[in-house]
Amino acid sequence: AIPLVTAISTSLAAKNGLLIRNRTAFERSRNVTMVIFDKTGTLTAGDFGVKTYKSFLEDFTDEDVLKLTAAVEHRSEHPIATGIMKKVKEKELDFPEAKDYENITGEGVKASVDGRQIMIVSPGYLKNHELEVPSEIKEEGVETLVFLLVDDSVAGYLKLADKVRDSSQKAVSALQKEGIKVIMATGDNEAAAKAVSDELGLDGYHAEVLPEDKQSIVQSAQNEGEVVVMTGDGVNDAPALAQADIGVAIGSGTDVAAETADIVLVNSDPTDLSSLIVFGKATYQKMV
Ligand code: ADP
Ligand code: MG
Numbered sequence: 001a002i003p004l005v006t007a008i009s010t011s012l013a014a015k016n017g018l019l020i021r022n023r024t025a026f027e028r029s030r031n032v033t034m035v036i037f038d039k040t041g042t043l044t045a046g047d048f049g050v051k052t053y054k055s056f057l058e059d060f061t062d063e064d065v066l067k068l069t070a071a072v073e074h075r076s077e078h079p080i081a082t083g084i085m086k087k088v089k090e091k092e093l094d095f096p097e098a099k100d101y102e103n104i105t106g107e108g109v110k111a112s113v114d115g116r117q118i119m120i121v122s123p124g125y126l127k128n129h130e131l132e133v134p135s136e137i138k139e140e141g142v143e144t145l146v147f148l149l150v151d152d153s154v155a156g157y158l159k160l161a162d163k164v165r166d167s168s169q170k171a172v173s174a175l176q177k178e179g180i181k182v183i184m185a186t187g188d189n190e191a192a193a194k195a196v197s198d199e200l201g202l203d204g205y206h207a208e209v210l211p212e213d214k215q216s217i218v219q220s221a222q223n224e225g226e227v228v229v230m231t232g233d234g235v236n237d238a239p240a241l242a243q244a245d246i247g248v249a250i251g252s253g254t255d256v257a258a259e260t261a262d263i264v265l266v267n268s269d270p271t272d273l274s275s276l277i278v279f280g281k282a283t284y285q286k287m288v
Contacts (some may be wrong), residue, residue, distance in 0.1 A: 006086060012279070014053065017251075017272040018263055025246045025262035029280035031227045032142045032246065035175055035273070038232035039186035039196055040144070041079050042250050043168045043270070046233065048083025048160040051143065052241055055156040056134060063093065065148050065156035070095040072111045072118050076103065077254065078234070080146060083160050106187040106236040107208045119149040122188045124208035126154065144192050164199055171270035181226070185214045187236060214240035231265075231273060234259050248273055 013020050021025045037043050055065045071086040073081040075098065076264050088095065098111035098118070108121035116190025119125075123145055126133050131154055137145065148156040172182050184205040186193050193207035206217055214230075218240045228242035230237070238260040241247030249261035252268040265272050 012160045013276070016270055016275060017249070017265060017267040019251075019266050020275060022262035028227065028245050029277050032180060032280075034060075034221055034226040035231065035277070036183045036185055036240070037168075037183055037270070038214075038230075038234065038237050039188055039193060040162065041067070041191055041233035041236075041253055042231055043152040043164060043184060043200065044078035044162040045165050046082075046162060046252070048079055048144065048162050048180070050087040051159045053087075053156065054133050057150075057155050060155060062095050062156070063091075065158070066091070067093055067095045068113060068150070069146075069148055069158060070153075071113050072101065072109050072120055073284040074098075075101040075111065076109050078109075079162070080144065080160060082114045083162075086160065098235055103235075116141060117149075119152075119160075120146050121149060122146060122187065122208070126189070127208075142250060144188055152227050164183050164196060165270065165282050167269050167271045168280055169200055171274040172202065174271070174274040176201075176203070178281060179276055180277065183217075185217050185222075187207050187211075188268045189232070211236040211239050218243040229273070229277070231270070 008237045022159040037161065040046055053062055053066045054060050066088060068182040069084055070206060073084045096113050098113050099183060101111040102280045105108055108119055108123045111120045123133060126147060134154065138207045141269045144162060146158050147154055184193065184197055184202055186207055188207065190288055191237065193205050197205040214237060217227050218230050229246045229248055230240045232241055233250040233255050235254050235256045238256050241249065241257060246263065246265045247261040249257040250267045250268045251264055258264050
């Protein structure tokens with residue numbers, strides 16, 4: 001009987017936008033008690049638009065902030081970088097050359113421009129390095145805030161906005177109806193996290209988490225007896241995807257996430273995951 005069930009689920013999986021990379025993990029879907037979602041690019045589309053950009057320094061215009069940021073971000077694959085480069089293209093701006101590019105996973109990017117160290121980082125990075133967040137900045141709604149640092153001092157900021165995927169609400173409700181807890185873990189700021197959590201009616205969220213924190217969030221849930229699905233798109237999600245009972249990557253995400261995951265959502269649709277779990281539970285109940 002097992003091969004038949006397996007055959008059925010394989011064809012169903014393919015038809016339903018699921019690429020199964022690890023069958024053993026896939027079969028655990030009926031036992032799931034908790035789903036943890038990454039935010040950016042997973043519950044949200046990861047399609048950022050730049051809303052504002054501002055300089056804090058006298059000798060820098062707002063446009064200089066955008067140009068310096070672009071010099072570094074054009075090397076990054078992060079959805080924030082894509083959003084920034086879209087703006088730069090739209091404004092037909094030139095930007096300087098950057099050297100020694102580095103990705104600071106879950107916190108930002110870094111390079112040197114004209115002998116100065118340029119970083120674009122999260123509010124969390126400023127807190128962790130005891131750099132002051134200028135008080136005039138308020139985090140609002142789904143806005144994501146990043147800061148430009150020049151030689152370790154805060155030189156400006158950019159505000160970007162993303163949208164919750166239409167399919168996220170359906171997926172969250174379907175999972176919650178099965179009694180499954182739905183949690184979010186994001187590297188983004190508290191206000192942006194809370195806005196998405198409230199909009200979707202999640203059972204909880206963690207904001208400003210680093211990649212290793214995402215992994216420990218999965219692990220502590222497992223220690224409390226939860227069978228955990230982790231869903232994410234980024235390099236920063238890979239340790240948590242590996243830790244989870246089932247790691248699920250969003251198809252539009254990075255190769256690293258897809259290679260670490262047990263299942264890939266080929267159409268980047270969170271309802272393909274909720275359908276799998278609902279189906280898994282129903283099938284199991286019929287079998288016993
Ligand atoms: P999430 O967990 O929601 O997918 P990430 O862990 O990818 O978010 O990113 C967390 C935060 O790190 C972002 O909200 C941003 O502040 C910062 N960050 C990451 N990559 C970049 C980048 N390329 N440019 C600027 N900031 C970045
Ligand atoms: Mg992400």
